[in-house]
Amino acid sequence: MPPKAKVTREAILDAAFELAREQGFEAITVRRLAERLGCSTQPVLYQFESVRQILEETYRRADDFHTARLFDGLESAEEPLLALGLNYIRFAAEEKPLFRFLFQSGWFEGRTLEELIAQPEVAPLLALVGEATGLPEAERGRVFEALFAAVHGYASLLANNAMRWDGEAARAALSMLFEGLMKLRGRPR
Amino acid sequence: MPPKAKVTREAILDAAFELAREQGFEAITVRRLAERLGCSTQPVLYQFESVRQILEETYRRADDFHTARLFDGLESAEEPLLALGLNYIRFAAEEKPLFRFLFQSGWFEGRTLEELIAQPEVAPLLALVGEATGLPEAERGRVFEALFAAVHGYASLLANNAMRWDGEAARAALSMLFEGLMKLRGRPR
DNA sequence: CGCGTTTTATAACACATGTTATTATACTTT
DNA sequence: AAAGTATAATAACATGTGTTATAAAACGCG
Numbered sequence: 001m002p003p004k005a006k007v008t009r010e011a012i013l014d015a016a017f018e019l020a021r022e023q024g025f026e027a028i029t030v031r032r033l034a035e036r037l038g039c040s041t042q043p044v045l046y047q048f049e050s051v052r053q054i055l056e057e058t059y060r061r062a063d064d065f066h067t068a069r070l071f072d073g074l075e076s077a078e079e080p081l082l083a084l085g086l087n088y089i090r091f092a093a094e095e096k097p098l099f100r101f102l103f104q105s106g107w108f109e110g111r112t113l114e115e116l117i118a119q120p121e122v123a124p125l126l127a128l129v130g131e132a133t134g135l136p137e138a139e140r141g142r143v144f145e146a147l148f149a150a151v152h153g154y155a156s157l158l159a160n161n162a163m164r165w166d167g168e169a170a171r172a173a174l175s176m177l178f179e180g181l182m183k184l185r186g187r188p189r
Numbered sequence: 190m191p192p193k194a195k196v197t198r199e200a201i202l203d204a205a206f207e208l209a210r211e212q213g214f215e216a217i218t219v220r221r222l223a224e225r226l227g228c229s230t231q232p233v234l235y236q237f238e239s240v241r242q243i244l245e246e247t248y249r250r251a252d253d254f255h256t257a258r259l260f261d262g263l264e265s266a267e268e269p270l271l272a273l274g275l276n277y278i279r280f281a282a283e284e285k286p287l288f289r290f291l292f293q294s295g296w297f298e299g300r301t302l303e304e305l306i307a308q309p310e311v312a313p314l315l316a317l318v319g320e321a322t323g324l325p326e327a328e329r330g331r332v333f334e335a336l337f338a339a340v341h342g343y344a345s346l347l348a349n350n351a352m353r354w355d356g357e358a359a360r361a362a363l364s365m366l367f368e369g370l371m372k373l374r375g376r377p378r
Numbered sequence: 379c380g381c382g383t384t385t386t387a388t389a390a391c392a393c394a395t396g397t398t399a400t401t402a403t404a405c406t407t408t
Numbered sequence: 409a410a411a412g413t414a415t416a417a418t419a420a421c422a423t424g425t426g427t428t429a430t431a432a433a434a435c436g437c438g
Contacts (some may be wrong), residue, residue, distance in 0.1 A: 003405030003414060030396065040417050041397090051396065104293045104349055113352050146366050150335070153342025160293055163302050177335050180369035191384040192435030218425065229387050230427090240426065 007043035016058040017065075024097040025105060028055060059107045062098050066091060081128050084152040085174050086167075092155030093165035100159055103152075113148060117141050132182045143181055150177050196232035205247040206254075213286040214294060217244060248296045251287050255280060270317050274340040275362050281344030282354035289348055292341075302337060306330050321371045332370055341368050 006039050015036040019027045030051055030125045034041045070087050077083035092099040101107065116122060122144075129147075154173065157163040204225040208216045219240055223230045237243050259276050266272035281288040290296065305311060311333075318329045318336075343362065346352040 001387090003403090005415065007416080029394080042416050043416085045397070046415070087190075100293065103345075103351070104243060104289065108349060108351070110350050113346055126283035128328035142362070142365065146339070146362055146369075149342035149362070150366070151342065152346060153340065153344075156292075156345040157302055157338060157341060160297060161299050162297070162401085163291070172334055173331070173338070176331065177339070177370070180335075180372065181366070181367065183372065191382090192433090194385060195385085197425090218424080220424085231386055231388085234427065235385070 005043070005047065007037055007047065009047045011037060012044055012047055012054065013057055013061060016054050017061050019097065020058055020062060020101055021098055025055065025058065025101040025107065028058065036182050059101065062101055063133070065097065066095075066102055069095075073141075081125065081132070081147070082174055082178055084125070085147070085178070088151050089158060089170055090165075090167070091157045093158040094179060096159045096161075099155065101157075104159075113145060116126060117144060146181055149176065150181075166180075193230070194236070196228050196236065198236045200226060201233055201236055201243065202246055202250060205243050205251050209247055209251060209290055210284065210287055214244065214247065214290040214296065217247065227323070238287055248290065251290055255284075255287065255291055260270075270297075270314065270336070271360075271363055271367055273314070274336070274367070275360060277340050278344045278347060278359055278363070279330075279354075279356070283349040285348045285350075288344065292345075302334060303367055306333060328376060336367065339370075 012033060015033050016028050019025075019032060019036070028051070030041045030044050033044050033054075037044070044054075045051075048057075069091050070084060072087060074080055074083055074087070117126070126137075126144055128141045129135065129144050130137065133140070133143060135143060151174065154163070154170070158165055201222060204222050205217050208214075208221060208225070217240070219230045219233050222233050222243075226233070234240075237246075258280050259273060261276060263269055263272055263276070290369075306315070315326075315329045315333055318333050319326065320323065322329070322332060324332060340363065343352070343359065347354055
C-alpha cells in the first residue's frame with residue numbers, strides 16, 4: 001500500500017556527508033539538506049527523528065571514511081608506520097573540515113588515546129614498533145603514544161591552517177621524528 | 190556635560206573573556222554579555238561596533254593570556270625547553286575552551302609555524318636547541334618544528350578530551366620526546 | 379538647579395535555526 | 409481503476425542570534 005520514499009535515508013546521509021566534507025559539519029542544517037536534495041524540509045525530518053541523529057550517523061560515516069584512508073596502500077609500503085603517519089597528516093591537510101569534525105568538534109566520542117592503544121586492531125602496529133626498536137612490550141605503548149601525538153600535532157596544525165601542506169617536507173619531518181623516537185631503547189623511568 | 194559610561198569597554202571585554210574561558214567563545218553573545226553585566230544589550234553594542242569586534246579583542250586577550258602562561262616560571266627552570274613544552278600542554282589541559290578558541294576556531298590569525306619560527310622572539314629558543322644538540326643554525330628550525338608539532342599534538346589531544354591530564358606522565362612523555370629528537374645530529378638531505 | 383549630551387532601556391526588525399500541524403500528493407495493492 | 413496509506417509540500421511556531429530605532433534616563437557643567 002505505501003509508496004516508496006523518494007528521499008531515502010541514504011540520500012540524506014550522502015548529502016550530509018558532502019556538506020560536512022565541503023563546508024564543515026556546522027553547515028549541516030535541515031534546510032540546506034533539503035535544498036541539496038531538491039525537496040522541502042519535511043522528508044528530512046521524516047526519515048530521522050532529529051538533526052542530532054543525522055549528525056551522529058554522519059560522524060560515524062566520517063569516521064569510517066577516515067580509517068579507510070588511513071590504511072590506504074599500507075600493505076605495499078616498505079615502512080608501514082611511516083606510511084600510516086603520512087596518511088594521517090595527508091588526510092588532515094586534504095579534508096580539513098572532516099578532521100575538525102572528527103577530532104575537534106564535541107561530536108568526538110571521547111575515546112582516549114590510552115583506550116585506542118588497548119584495542120586489538122592496534123596490536124600489529126605495536127608489534128611494528130617492537131620490531132623497529134627492540135623494546136619490550138610494556139614500553140611499546142609509550143613510544144607509540146609519542147609517535148601518535150607527534151603525528152596528530154602535525155595533522156592539527158595542517159587542518160587549522162597553521163602549516164602549509166608539502167608532501168616532501170612532511171615525509172622528511174616524519175621520518176626525522178620516527179628516527180629519533182625509534183632509536184630510544186629501554187629508558188629508566 | 191556628558192555622563193560617564195557605567196558599562197565600560199573593559200568590563201565588556203572582561204565578561205567576554207570569562208565567557209570564552211568558561212564556556213568557549215561560541216558562548217559570547219550580546220545578550221549573555223548583557224546578562225553578566227547586569228544591563229540591557231544596548232550598552233554592549235554602543236561601546237563596540239559589532240560582536241565581531243568584541244571577539245577580535247577577546248581573541249587578542251586570550252592570546253596574551255596564553256603567552257604569559259607559556260613563559261611562566263621559565264627563568265628558574267633547569268630545562269627551559271622542556272618547561273616551555275609542559276606549560277604549553279598544561280595550558281591546553283586546564284584551559285580547553287581557550288585553547289580551542291586560539292588554535293581551532295577560525296579566529297586563528299593564520300600565522301604559519303614557519304612564520305612563527307622566523308620571529309625574533311623565538312631565536313633564543315632556537316639557540317637552546319643548538320646548545321642541546323650541537324646542530325648548525327640551518328637545521329635547528331627543523332628540530333624545533335618537530336618538537337613544536339609533537340607538543341602541540343599532546344596539547345590538542347588534551348584539549349579535545351582524547352587524553353587525561355597527568356602531570357607526571359606528561360613530563361615523562363615530553364622528556365622522552367625531547368631526548369629522542371635532541372639526539373639527532375646532522376642528518377643527510 | 380536645569381540644560382544638553384551621553385548613555386541606557388525598551389522594543390522591535392531581520393534572519394537562521396529545529397520542529398511540527400495540516401494539507402496535498404503519489405504510489406502500491408487490491 | 410479505486411482506495412487507502414505512506415510520503416511530501418506548505419506554512420507556521422518557537423527560539424536564538426545580531427542589530428537598530430525610539431524614547432527615557434542620568435550625569436557634568438554652566
